[in-house]
Amino acid sequence: MGKQQRATSRETRKAQAAIAAQRGRRINWVLTVGGMIIAGLVAAIGLVAFNAANNDEPTAGGGKLVTPANLTAAGTIPVGAPAAPVTVEIVLDYMCPACGRFEQANGGELDRLIQAGTAKVELRPISFLDRTSQGARYSTRAANAMATVADRAPEKVWAFNHALYDNQPEEGTRGLSDQRIAELATQAGVGRDVVDAFGERLFEPWVAKVTEAAFDSGVKGTPRVSINGTVFAGDVYRAGPLTQAVAAAAKSGT
Amino acid sequence: MTGLLSTMQRVRHANAWIFGTMLFSSVLSLIASFVLAVDAVKLAADPAAELSCDINAVISCGTVAAAWQSQLLGFPNAFLGLIAEPVVITLAVACLGGVRFPRWFMFAAQVVYTIGLGFAYWLFYQSMFHIGALCPWCLLVTLSTTLVFATLTHVNIRDGNLFLPARLQETLAGALRANLDLIVVVIWLLTLTLAVVVKYGDLLFG
Numbered sequence: 001m002g003k004q005q006r007a008t009s010r011e012t013r014k015a016q017a018a019i020a021a022q023r024g025r026r027i028n029w030v031l032t033v034g035g036m037i038i039a040g041l042v043a044a045i046g047l048v049a050f051n052a053a054n055n056d057e058p059t060a061g062g063g064k065l066v067t068p069a070n071l072t073a074a075g076t077i078p079v080g081a082p083a084a085p086v087t088v089e090i091v092l093d094y095m096c097p098a099c100g101r102f103e104q105a106n107g108g109e110l111d112r113l114i115q116a117g118t119a120k121v122e123l124r125p126i127s128f129l130d131r132t133s134q135g136a137r138y139s140t141r142a143a144n145a146m147a148t149v150a151d152r153a154p155e156k157v158w159a160f161n162h163a164l165y166d167n168q169p170e171e172g173t174r175g176l177s178d179q180r181i182a183e184l185a186t187q188a189g190v191g192r193d194v195v196d197a198f199g200e201r202l203f204e205p206w207v208a209k210v211t212e213a214a215f216d217s218g219v220k221g222t223p224r225v226s227i228n229g230t231v232f233a234g235d236v237y238r239a240g241p242l243t244q245a246v247a248a249a250a251k252s253g254t
Numbered sequence: 255m256t257g258l259l260s261t262m263q264r265v266r267h268a269n270a271w272i273f274g275t276m277l278f279s280s281v282l283s284l285i286a287s288f289v290l291a292v293d294a295v296k297l298a299a300d301p302a303a304e305l306s307c308d309i310n311a312v313i314s315c316g317t318v319a320a321a322w323q324s325q326l327l328g329f330p331n332a333f334l335g336l337i338a339e340p341v342v343i344t345l346a347v348a349c350l351g352g353v354r355f356p357r358w359f360m361f362a363a364q365v366v367y368t369i370g371l372g373f374a375y376w377l378f379y380q381s382m383f384h385i386g387a388l389c390p391w392c393l394l395v396t397l398s399t400t401l402v403f404a405t406l407t408h409v410n411i412r413d414g415n416l417f418l419p420a421r422l423q424e425t426l427a428g429a430l431r432a433n434l435d436l437i438v439v440v441i442w443l444l445t446l447t448l449a450v451v452v453k454y455g456d457l458l459f460g
Binding site: 037044052 | 267352432
C-alpha cells in the first residue's frame, strides 16, 4: 500500500511538473475563456433571479395587499346564511386533486346543508400547488379569480367554486387558461365587469398571505376541513361522514 | 499565490479529493433516492390515492408521482438509486482506503454510471418539460449524479482506465492537467442552475 501511495504521489509530482511547463500558455488561455463563460452564466443567473424577485406581482398594483370585501372576521370567504349554527371551513387549492375528490363526494351534501340553514361554508383558497403548473401559477390565478368574485359578486362564490372543480385541470399541467377561468365564471352567473377584473390580479398578494398564514397555523395539506373550528379527522372522500359530523355539531350546539 | 495554486492543483488530482467528492456526492444521491423511494412506497400503499395534498410532498399530491415517467421500469425510479449508489459508496471508500481496482472494473463502472447519468438527465428533462413540478430531491439527484460521474471520469482518465487510443488518452490527460474538466463541470452545473432559475424563478424568488 505504501508503495502504491508513493507511486501515486510520484505521478502527481510528474503531472505537477508538466503543468509548470505549460502553465504560461495553456492555463491562462483556459482560465480566461472558461472564466468568461462562468462569469457570463453567473451574471445571467443573477439577472434572472433578480427579475423573478422583482417580478412578483407586476400588474397587481405594485404588489400591494388588497383584502377582498365581504370576508368573515377570520378572513375566509363565506357561503350561506351567517346565522347557520355550524361552520364548515375548507382550506383548499384549486389544483389539488384531493380537493377535487372532496368536492365530488361532498359538494352536493354541502349544498343541502347550506340550503337547509344547518351549515355555512367558509373557503380559504391557498396557492401552494403553484409549483405543479409548469410555472403557470394556476393555483394563484384560480384563487385570485375566486377572491375577485367574493369581493364583487359574493352570491356567486359557491357556483363558481363548483365550476372550478367540475373543470379541474390535471395536476402538473399549466391549468386552465385565464380565458377558460373567465368563461367558467360567466357560466356560473358572474357579471361581465367582475370577470374582466380577474386580469388585474388584484388579490394575488392576499392569496399569498392566506397561503403563508395557513402554513403558519399548521395546515399540513389540502383539503383541510374544520367543523366549528375543530379539524375534521374523518373520511372526507365519501359522502356521509362529514354530513353526520355536521348534523351532530348542529344538535349539540357547539 | 503560485504556491497556493499548485497546492490546490495537487490536491485536486489526488485520490483523497477525488474519492472524497465521489463519496460525498453518492451519499447525497442515496439520501435523495431514499426520500423519493419512501414517498413512492407511501403512495403505492394507498392505491385509492386518498392522500390529501401534502404541503411537504416531495413531488406532488400523487398524479405526478404516478406518471409513467416516474416508473419507467415498472417500479419507482428512486429504487435504481437505492441499488446503484451503495456500490459507488463502496467503491469510493475502498479507493480512499488505497484499494486499486483492475482496469476492467473501473471501465465497467464508468460504462454503467454513464448509463445512469443518461437516465438521470432524461428524468431531469421530463420533470422540466413534461411533468412541470419543482422537485428539490430530484434536482439533488441530478446534481450528485453529475458530480459522481465527473469524479469517476476524472479518475479513469487520470489512470488510463478507459482503453482509449493513445493519442486521445494523452489529449484528455492533458486537458485534466489544464483543469479543463473543472471548468467544464462548473459551466455545466451553472447551465443547469440557469435552466432551473429560468423555469422556476417565479416560484423560487417570487
